[in-house]
Amino acid sequence: MKAIPLLPIWTIAAPVIGWLLLAGSRLNLGNGYSVLLAMGLLAGVLAAVHHAEVVAHRVGEPYGTLVLATAVTAIEVALIVTLMLAGGEATSALARDAVFATVMIILNGIVGLCLLVGGIRFGEQEFTLKGVSASLSTLAAIVVLTLVLPNYTTTAAGPFYSPAQLTFVAVVSLLLYLTFVFVQTIRHRDYFLPAKRTGGEEEQAPPLSNKVAYVSSVLLLACLGAVVLIAKTISPAIEALVASMGAPNALVGVIIAAIVLLPEGVAALRAAHSNRLQASLNLSLGSALACIGLSVPAVAIVSLLTGMTLTLGIDLKATVLLALSLVVATLSLGTGRTTVLQGAVHLVIFAVYLFLTILP
Numbered sequence: 063m064k065a066i067p068l069l070p071i072w073t074i075a076a077p078v079i080g081w082l083l084l085a086g087s088r089l090n091l092g093n094g095y096s097v098l099l100a101m102g103l104l105a106g107v108l109a110a111v112h113h114a115e116v117v118a119h120r121v122g123e124p125y126g127t128l129v130l131a132t133a134v135t136a137i138e139v140a141l142i143v144t145l146m147l148a149g150g151e152a153t154s155a156l157a158r159d160a161v162f163a164t165v166m167i168i169l170n171g172i173v174g175l176c177l178l179v180g181g182i183r184f185g186e187q188e189f190t191l192k193g194v195s196a197s198l199s200t201l202a203a204i205v206v207l208t209l210v211l212p213n214y215t216t217t218a219a220g221p222f223y224s225p226a227q228l229t230f231v232a233v234v235s236l237l238l239y240l241t242f243v244f245v246q247t248i249r250h251r252d253y254f255l256p257a258k259r260t261g262g263e264e265e266q267a268p269p270l271s272n273k274v275a276y277v278s279s280v281l282l283l284a285c286l287g288a289v290v291l292i293a294k295t296i297s298p299a300i301e302a303l304v305a306s307m308g309a310p311n312a313l314v315g316v317i318i319a320a321i322v323l324l325p326e327g328v329a330a331l332r333a334a335h336s337n338r339l340q341a342s343l344n345l346s347l348g349s350a351l352a353c354i355g356l357s358v359p360a361v362a363i364v365s366l367l368t369g370m371t372l373t374l375g376i377d378l379k380a381t382v383l384l385a386l387s388l389v390v391a392t393l394s395l396g397t398g399r400t401t402v403l404q405g406a407v408h409l410v411i412f413a414v415y416l417f418l419t420i421l422p
Contacts, residue, residue, distance in 0.1 A: 069116070069278065076102075076109035077281055080288030087295050096299045103292040103321065110285035110325040111332065113278040118341075120275035124193075124246055124254040127345040130329060133283060135352035137290045138164075138322050139360045145294075146364050155373040157361040158221075159312065161354055162209060162376055162384070163319040165201075166415050168350040169387045171320075172327045174408025176334035176342045177394070181402030187339040191398040193246070193253035197347035198395065200242045202388050204235050204354045209384065212375035221375025225366060228374075232362035239355025246348070256340045286325060293321040309420045316419055323349070339400065379422070383415055 083102040087095065110130075118126020142160055146153045180187045208231060217224040223231060246254050297318055304313050320327075326349050333342040358374075365372040376384065390411060394404035 069274065069281075070112070072105075073109040073112045074281065076105040077284035077288050080106045080285070080292060084288065084291055084295060096296050099292050099296050103289055103296070103324075106285045106289045106292070107324040107328060110282055110289065111329045113282035113285060114325065114329055115332075116278040117275055117282060120272075120278075124251065124341075124344050124348075127329075127341055127348055128243070128247065129279075130282070130326060131345055131349040131352045133286050134290075134322065134326055135349065135356050137283075137286050138353065139357050141290050141294060141322075142357060143360055143364055146361060146370070147368070151370060154371050157357055157372065158209065158374050158376065159315045160319060161357055162380060163316045164323065164353045165205060165350050166383065166387065166412065167316070167320055167323055168326075168346050168353075169201075169391055170408045170412035170415065172323070172330055172346050173343070173391070174405050174412055175327075176330050176339070176346065176405070177400045178402055178405030178409060179331060180334040180337065180339055180342075181400060181405055183335065184337050185401070187334070187337060187400050188256075188398060189340045189343055189395075189400075190253055190255060191396070192250070193255075193340070194343055194347065194395045194398075196242065196245060196250075196253060197343070197351065198388070198392055200238055201347060201351055201354075202392075204238055204351065204358075205384065205388070207231055208235060208354060208358050208374055209376045210381055213381075221373055222371060223374060228362050228365065228372065232359040235355055236359045239351055242351055242355075246344075254340070254344050256338070289325060290322055293318050310422060312422075313419055316416070343395070379418065383411070383418075387411055 080102045083099055087099060114126070114130040117129050120126075121129065138160070142157055146156055149156070177187075211231075212221050212223050215223065215227060217227060297314065300317050301311070301314050304311065304317075326345055330342040330345045333339070333345065361372060364370065387408075390407055394400065394407060
């Protein structure tokens with residue numbers, strides 16, 4: 063993985079500028095300021111990817127991809143919990159919508175784009191099947207338990223869990239995610255490493271000092287925090303744009319989720335472009351798992367402590383798209399080799415998801 067002994071100045075300046083822009087947003091400087099915020103957001107995304115690569119180079123795989131996935135998810139969860147506490151019952155479906163949008167963006171958008179770009183550039187790419195199979199099986203279990211099963215329980219009518227059921231599912235989701243992390247980093251770490259050198263274009267990077275890695279870790283968190291909070295700040299402008307288009311408000315959640323996932327998406331795409339599909343899939347699927355495995359327990363605690371009703375079950379249309387996504391992912395990633403075809407199929411499903419979000 064490419065890295066350099068010293069950090070470029072722009073990667074240090076980007077998070078500082080991002081936080082300064084966030085401070086300036088409190089002055090209500092008008093709609094034009096949203097453009098500056100968007101530029102600061104993009105700079106923060108690029109800087110976050112750079113720092114993630116530095117940290118990943120220092121700690122090695124699969125720890126490097128886990129660092130970025132967990133950091134982004136932790137900040138996203140904090141944002142969801144903050145919005146829920148501020149919005150009350152009006153935000154009862156916020157966690158469900160955010161998790162579903164994240165899974166669809168990652169499983170079809172990011173994975174599809176990575177497979178397509180890698181297939182166009184290298185024809186065929188390889189990865190370790192055992193690791194991807196472990197990721198997909200865990201993801202399928204958590205997704206169905208949290209987003210589909212609530213529609214079919216009878217203790218509480220509607221797409222809800224009773225308090226006891228919610229507690230049980232939250233604990234199970236967290237245990238599944240922690241077990242996955244244990245398998246990924248300790249027990250079967252080799253499942254998540256490339257089976258063999260696949261001829262990527264990466265060069266041997268110069269060794270990094272611990273000091274540089276520590277600084278990059280702090281700057282990575284600063285970048286991710288700025289990206290998520292800027293996304294929250296510009297959300298009213300996005301809502302106004304969506305409303306002017308006459309599109310459903312659900313599109314706002316998709317756009318915000320896409321912005322929050324930008325650092326992971328760019329990092330995964332760069333890995334696929336360098337013929338490191340294993341790292342790309344580790345990051346993509348690991349991010350989806352972290353999103354559900356950490357978000358559901360966090361919002362469950364908020365619901366149980368505040369008495370807020372938590373809407374988890376998705377509707378029938380979303381269930382069909384989710385089931386199709388899981389089946390296609392299992393088939394397309396079930397051989398250890400991918401081509402442009404698999405990438406195109408995932409992107410078509412993603413396009414259908416976006417189209418039906420705009421025109422339900």
